[in-house]
Amino acid sequence: MKNALLLLSLLMMTACNDSSTGGGSANTTFTPSCVTAQCRSKQRILEIPGAENVFFTDAGRLFVTGNANIYEVVKESGEFRALPRSVGTAGGSGFGGMAQRGNTLYVNVFDDGGLWAARLTESPEFSLIHPLGLTMPNGLAAGPSGELYVVNGPLELGLTLPDPKVVRVRFSASDAMQVVEQSDWLSLTGYQPNGIASVGRSLFITASRLLPPALGVLLRVDIAADGSAGEPEELFQFTRIPDDLSVAGDALLLSFFSEGAVALVSQDGDLLSRSEPLSFDSPSQLRLGRPPLFEPTDILVSEKGLLIPNPLPYGNALSLYRLIP
Structure with a gap:
C-alpha cells in the first residue's frame, strides 16, 4: 500500500513547507495538546506483524489489524496480549481500515477488495460480507x-x-451484515487518498496531490443534506507523506509514515503539535486511548516499519504514547 507513496516522495521533494489554509482557532479540547517527546514517552507494548490500523469500539475494546490478521488487545495479569480474531486471506497486505456501526465491526481487506465484518460478541468471527470490487x-x-x-x-x-x-x-435497516447499496460518492482524481475520519457531517481525508505536487494534504468534504458530497477543501499541505488519521476531541491526530512522526492538527487546518522525526517506526494509525484498557489521554500507535517482511526490531508493533507525569 505504501510502496507507491514512498516512490512518490522521491519525485516530489520540491514541495513547499507545511502550510495551513485554516483560519480558525488553534484551541482543542484534547488536553494537553502536545505530542512531542517533551511531554510524552513511547512504550512498545505488543508485537504486531505489519501493524496497520488501530480501532477502539464504543465499549473500549481495542482491535488492531496487521498483515492478514485482526487482533483484539486484552490485558491479563497486568500484561497486554494480542488475540487473533481472524486469519484473513492468504498472502498480500491483508486487513486495513476499521469502523463500527452498532454492535458490528467492519474492516477493509486489501487482498480481495472486500468488506469484512463481525458481530462484537465475546469472540468475534470476521467474514466477507460484500465484494467492493475496488483495487485498494x-x-x-x-x-x-x-x-x-x-x-x-x-x-x-x-x-x-x-x-x-x-x-x-x-446497509439494510434490519441486517447490519447486508449491503443494499454501493455508490461512487466522490471522485478524487488528481489525489492519492489514504485515510479517512468522520466528524458530524464532515469527512477528513489524508492524501498526496499529483499536480501541483504535494507530498501530503488534509482534505475536508462536507456531507450535504441530501447525502451528496460537497466540494473538497484543502485545509493543510505537508512536506511529508501522511498515512491515516483519527479524531481527538475537536482536533485530529495524523501519522506521517515517511517521517516517522505523528501530529495534532485542528479541524480548521492549524498545526498544533508534531513529534520529532523518526520518533516512530513508520507509523500507520493512531488513536486516543479509552478505558478500561487505557487512559483517555493515551495515544496508541501502530508502527508498521518496513513494507516487506523483516526480522529486524523495526516496526511491527503497537506502541503506547503516554503523558510524562
Whole structure:
C-alpha cells in the first residue's frame, strides 16, 4: 500500500513547507495538546506483524489489524496480549481500515477488495460480507446516517489503473451484515487518498496531490443534506507523506509514515503539535486511548516499519504514547 507513496516522495521533494489554509482557532479540547517527546514517552507494548490500523469500539475494546490478521488487545495479569480474531486471506497486505456501526465491526481487506465484518460478541468471527470490487480499499469511516465511506487509494501497482475515490456503502435497516447499496460518492482524481475520519457531517481525508505536487494534504468534504458530497477543501499541505488519521476531541491526530512522526492538527487546518522525526517506526494509525484498557489521554500507535517482511526490531508493533507525569 505504501510502496507507491514512498516512490512518490522521491519525485516530489520540491514541495513547499507545511502550510495551513485554516483560519480558525488553534484551541482543542484534547488536553494537553502536545505530542512531542517533551511531554510524552513511547512504550512498545505488543508485537504486531505489519501493524496497520488501530480501532477502539464504543465499549473500549481495542482491535488492531496487521498483515492478514485482526487482533483484539486484552490485558491479563497486568500484561497486554494480542488475540487473533481472524486469519484473513492468504498472502498480500491483508486487513486495513476499521469502523463500527452498532454492535458490528467492519474492516477493509486489501487482498480481495472486500468488506469484512463481525458481530462484537465475546469472540468475534470476521467474514466477507460484500465484494467492493475496488483495487485498494483503504481508509474506512462511519457516516452520520449509518453509512460507511471507503477510500480507494492511494495507488494500484498492478495492471489496473488507479481509481482514486470515496465509495459510500449503505446497509439494510434490519441486517447490519447486508449491503443494499454501493455508490461512487466522490471522485478524487488528481489525489492519492489514504485515510479517512468522520466528524458530524464532515469527512477528513489524508492524501498526496499529483499536480501541483504535494507530498501530503488534509482534505475536508462536507456531507450535504441530501447525502451528496460537497466540494473538497484543502485545509493543510505537508512536506511529508501522511498515512491515516483519527479524531481527538475537536482536533485530529495524523501519522506521517515517511517521517516517522505523528501530529495534532485542528479541524480548521492549524498545526498544533508534531513529534520529532523518526520518533516512530513508520507509523500507520493512531488513536486516543479509552478505558478500561487505557487512559483517555493515551495515544496508541501502530508502527508498521518496513513494507516487506523483516526480522529486524523495526516496526511491527503497537506502541503506547503516554503523558510524562
